[in-house]
Amino acid sequence: MSDLLERLRGRGWRMTAQRRVVAEVLDGDHVHLTADEVHIRAVAKLPEISRATVYNTLGELVSLGEVLEVATDKRAKRYDPNAHRPHHHLVCARCGTIRDVHPGGNPLADLPDSERFGFTVSDVEVTYRGVCPTCAAA
Amino acid sequence: MSDLLERLRGRGWRMTAQRRVVAEVLDGDHVHLTADEVHIRAVAKLPEISRATVYNTLGELVSLGEVLEVATDKRAKRYDPNAHRPHHHLVCARCGTIRDVHPGGNPLADLPDSERFGFTVSDVEVTYRGVCPTCAAA
DNA sequence: GCCCGTAATTGGACTAAGTCCATTGTAGGA
DNA sequence: TCCTACAATGGACTTAGTCCAATTACGGGC
Numbered sequence: 001m002s003d004l005l006e007r008l009r010g011r012g013w014r015m016t017a018q019r020r021v022v023a024e025v026l027d028g029d030h031v032h033l034t035a036d037e038v039h040i041r042a043v044a045k046l047p048e049i050s051r052a053t054v055y056n057t058l059g060e061l062v063s064l065g066e067v068l069e070v071a072t073d074k075r076a077k078r079y080d081p082n083a084h085r086p087h088h089h090l091v092c093a094r095c096g097t098i099r100d101v102h103p104g105g106n107p108l109a110d111l112p113d114s115e116r117f118g119f120t121v122s123d124v125e126v127t128y129r130g131v132c133p134t135c136a137a138a
Numbered sequence: 139m140s141d142l143l144e145r146l147r148g149r150g151w152r153m154t155a156q157r158r159v160v161a162e163v164l165d166g167d168h169v170h171l172t173a174d175e176v177h178i179r180a181v182a183k184l185p186e187i188s189r190a191t192v193y194n195t196l197g198e199l200v201s202l203g204e205v206l207e208v209a210t211d212k213r214a215k216r217y218d219p220n221a222h223r224p225h226h227h228l229v230c231a232r233c234g235t236i237r238d239v240h241p242g243g244n245p246l247a248d249l250p251d252s253e254r255f256g257f258t259v260s261d262v263e264v265t266y267r268g269v270c271p272t273c274a275a276a
Numbered sequence: 277g278c279c280c281g282t283a284a285t286t287g288g289a290c291t292a293a294g295t296c297c298a299t300t301g302t303a304g305g306a
Numbered sequence: 307t308c309c310t311a312c313a314a315t316g317g318a319c320t321t322a323g324t325c326c327a328a329t330t331a332c333g334g335g336c
Binding site for chain 4: 014015016034035036051052055075076077
Binding site: 071077092099101103105107110111112115116118124128130133 | 239253258
């Protein structure tokens with residue numbers, strides 16, 4: 001992730017304590033955090049960081065393509081730092097746990113021209129839903 | 139869609155003017171409306187219908203499997219009345235237009251056991267993103 | 277190492293989307 | 307027709323996110 005900081009500096013990012021902290025949080029544990037969870041963890045490292053800054057920084061990271069926004073949960077957006085390895089998500093319908101998965105096949109190729117309605121299709125997001133072993137056992 | 143009303147009655151739904159109106163709105167134009175848009179259209183037909191009732195009714199329709207909740211837009215949930223023909227969505231990244239699409243292939247089959255982590259996977263949701271012809275021209 | 281312009285941060289008010297709940301109303305079976 | 311369990315109401319509340327004017331501070335140039 002120090003790579004990330006390098007890349008960002010290379011793109012003209014002004015490096016601030018706040019931004020560093022947000023990047024560290026995302027790097028930290030590889031879960032899919034909501035913006036608020038990122039903020040909570042960031043505050044633990046840098047108490048005076050504001051919510052607005054966390055939102056700004058996340059937004060910037062997303063538009064730079066360094067972090068992915070995922071909408072698996074229908075409440076809050078989640079941020080996925082694993083943007084450089086393409087992958088999809090498997091979500092537990094009961095507890096909301098999210099796992100990264102790497103299916104075979106290429107869903108983009110599965111969409112025939114006749115179903116593209118003139119769109120320039122550039123991306124596909126796949127969300128599998130089911131019940132995780134822990135919830136199934138309970 | 140009178141089919142829908144029949145089905146619902148069959149499942150013990152108490153038929154009220156409000157529920158009928160919500161069902162009619164969903165049937166009306168086959169777009170993917172947000173809850174608020176449903177409410178606005180419902181009010182046009184039945185001015186005294188409340189927001190809470192629209193939310194309740196949509197929630198019930200979803201849990202009965204008659205309507206699908208889609209989270210393509212990252213702001214509001216959208217409601218898709220086309221729940222009985224399995225399909226996926228193609229979303230314009232600029233204007234947010236949503237189209238139903240029917241890709242070939244079965245993404246569920248593309249997820250090998252080794253990538254299921256013990257989950258019982260029951261469903262998959264695919265969202266294609268791109269730019270629609272109108273936005274591309276502009 | 278210091279200055280300064282520009283970019284970033286702050287926090288609090290604001291908006292949007294959705295939920296909750298106690299009260300009132302009503303569908304539809306007996 | 308009456309009764310009751312289910313449904314609707316609306317207003318307060320919560321959660322997620324945005325906006326903005328004022329303040330702060332990074333880092334290039336000297």
